[in-house]
Amino acid sequence: MYDFEFERPATVADAVAALRTEGAQVLAGGQTIIPTMKNRLAQPVKLVSVGGIADMSGVSVGDGCLTVGAATCHADVAAAAAGAYPALASLAANIGDPAVRNRGTIGGSIANDDPASCYPAAVLASGADIITDRRRLAADDFFLGMFETALEEGELILEVSFPIPDAASYQKFEQPASRFALVGAFVARSGGLVRVAITGASDSGVFRWREAEAALSDDFSRSSLNGLALSPEGMISDIHGTPEYRAHLAGVLTARAVEAA
Amino acid sequence: MPNVSMTVNGRNVSGEIEGRTLLSEFIRDTLQLTGTHVGCDTSQCGACVVHADGRAVKSCTMFAWEAEGADIVSIEGMANADGSLGVIQQAFQDNHGLQCGFCTPGMVMSAAALLQDNPDPSEAEIRDYLEGNICRCTGYHNIVKAIQAAAGSLRAAA
Numbered sequence A: 001m002y003d004f005e006f007e008r009p010a011t012v013a014d015a016v017a018a019l020r021t022e023g024a025q026v027l028a029g030g031q032t033i034i035p036t037m038k039n040r041l042a043q044p045v046k047l048v049s050v051g052g053i054a055d056m057s058g059v060s061v062g063d064g065c066l067t068v069g070a071a072t073c074h075a076d077v078a079a080a081a082a083g084a085y086p087a088l089a090s091l092a093a094n095i096g097d098p099a100v101r102n103r104g105t106i107g108g109s110i111a112n113d114d115p116a117s118c119y120p121a122a123v124l125a126s127g128a129d130i131i132t133d134r135r136r137l138a139a140d141d142f143f144l145g146m147f148e149t150a151l152e153e154g155e156l157i158l159e160v161s162f163p164i165p166d167a168a169s170y171q172k173f174e175q176p177a178s179r180f181a182l183v184g185a186f187v188a189r190s191g192g193l194v195r196v197a198i199t200g201a202s203d204s205g206v207f208r209w210r211e212a213e214a215a216l217s218d219d220f221s222r223s224s225l226n227g228l229a230l231s232p233e234g235m236i237s238d239i240h241g242t243p244e245y246r247a248h249l250a251g252v253l254t255a256r257a258v259e260a261a
Numbered sequence B: 001m002p003n004v005s006m007t008v009n010g011r012n013v014s015g016e017i018e019g020r021t022l023l024s025e026f027i028r029d030t031l032q033l034t035g036t037h038v039g040c041d042t043s044q045c046g047a048c049v050v051h052a053d054g055r056a057v058k059s060c061t062m063f064a065w066e067a068e069g070a071d072i073v074s075i076e077g078m079a080n081a082d083g084s085l086g087v088i089q090q091a092f093q094d095n096h097g098l099q100c101g102f103c104t105p106g107m108v109m110s111a112a113a114l115l116q117d118n119p120d121p122s123e124a125e126i127r128d129y130l131e132g133n134i135c136r137c138t139g140y141h142n143i144v145k146a147i148q149a150a151a152g153s154l155r156a157a158a
Helices: A012-018 A031-037 A074-080 A086-093 A106-112 A117-127 A210-218 A243-260 B023-030 B087-094 B104-117 B123-132 B142-158
Strands: A005-007 A024-027 A044-050 A059-062 A065-069 A130-131 A136-138 A141-144 A157-163 A167-174 A179-189 A195-201 B003-008 B012-018 B050-052 B055-058 B070-074
Touching: A012 A044, A024 A106, A065 A074, A065 B050, A074 A086, A074 A243, A086 A117, A086 A167, A086 A179, A086 A195, A106 A117, A117 A157, A117 A167, A117 A195, A117 B055, A167 A243, A195 A210, A195 A243, A243 B023, B012 B023, B012 B123, B050 B104, B055 B104, B087 B104, B087 B142, B104 B123, B104 B142, B123 B142
Parallel strands: A005 A044, A024 A044, B003 B070
Antiparallel strands: A059 A065, A065 A157, A130 A136, A130 A157, A167 A179, A179 A195, B003 B012, B050 B055, B050 B070
16 A cells, blocks of 8 residues: 555544645545555545544434434444434444444445445435535435545535435345445335435446336335336446346345335 | 554553554554454455454554554453453363464454343354454354353353
8 A cells, every 4th residue: 555644633624624635535434445545546645534523423313304424333323323214224234244334434435436335325215415514415416426426626524414214125135245235225205205226236326216216106015116127228247247137136126125114 | 754552452552653554564563463363454354353442343444543542452452361361262262163263363353342232142143243254264153152152151250
């Protein structure tokens, strides 16, 4: 790994100031960026750790929303969201392994926007807002493609605010070796409105399956998905699965999520 | 070079680091505590698991400077004060929970973290918790047995 400068600020203001250095990058839990740097696929000039900023960690519930500080680790979300938003807690409880969940954070996950990560599906299906040091972004405007988000240079995610749905479930099929989501489906129903987000499948990253949303908004049952299928066009093709396989899995997992919600 | 200070196995330590110095490197190379093993260096195998402020972490996937001021416990901190094996270590020996022993430090640290949160885990919970600890010798059966035995001993002593 190439060497770099580092800062460990105690406040958001100091972190934002430190991120103005050209080539500076945020270090949250490090569970992706550290392996990436070891492979020399990332070469930040400076890492600014948000691990020492107390304001950026924690889970709170109010006004029908569950708000998660960007530097909150998966294990803490799994514990703190279990009562108010069990589908989100269960998603967090099944990312990686216990040691990874003690370090990896929600902010790091969505800022990286790995096409096979779990959190983007929850954020998009819940219609969550991403609050940064400079603005509030809707999930629909945040995820732009594989490893690509609307975040600007030096922009820092502070928290993610999830409207708590009436019913929700996340189902994933794990790639047997890495345990990343080969495909994952998050279904969230609020009143008569249903949102479905699929991760792991598309070359363009996480996306909403609008046809399934329309059908499930009419009738929230597994059978209303009968006859619906995603096109394999634009789906990821690699040694772990063909585009056809991933498109098929997305349908199966969406149906399972509807049943479990 | 910058300096970092932390507590390791109850002892205050400090040392010079670079930004890129991993916690595993600081523990093994600077502190010469070579019980913490580095198997894959890609955060998959779990041989490098230590506790940071009471929680299991992979020390190969954390920078030393992120542990500034932290309370770190490594496998060397799991023995009894007189140097004899701690309860979990003894259970691994009694149940033949190791063969080559390379993964054992991480296994013991993960087991300790599990039993801290869940004093009476089921077999399925133990296997699930060990998802990030890879052993290529035992087939895991005796590791699970060892952790069940350790859980029993710790409950009896509580």
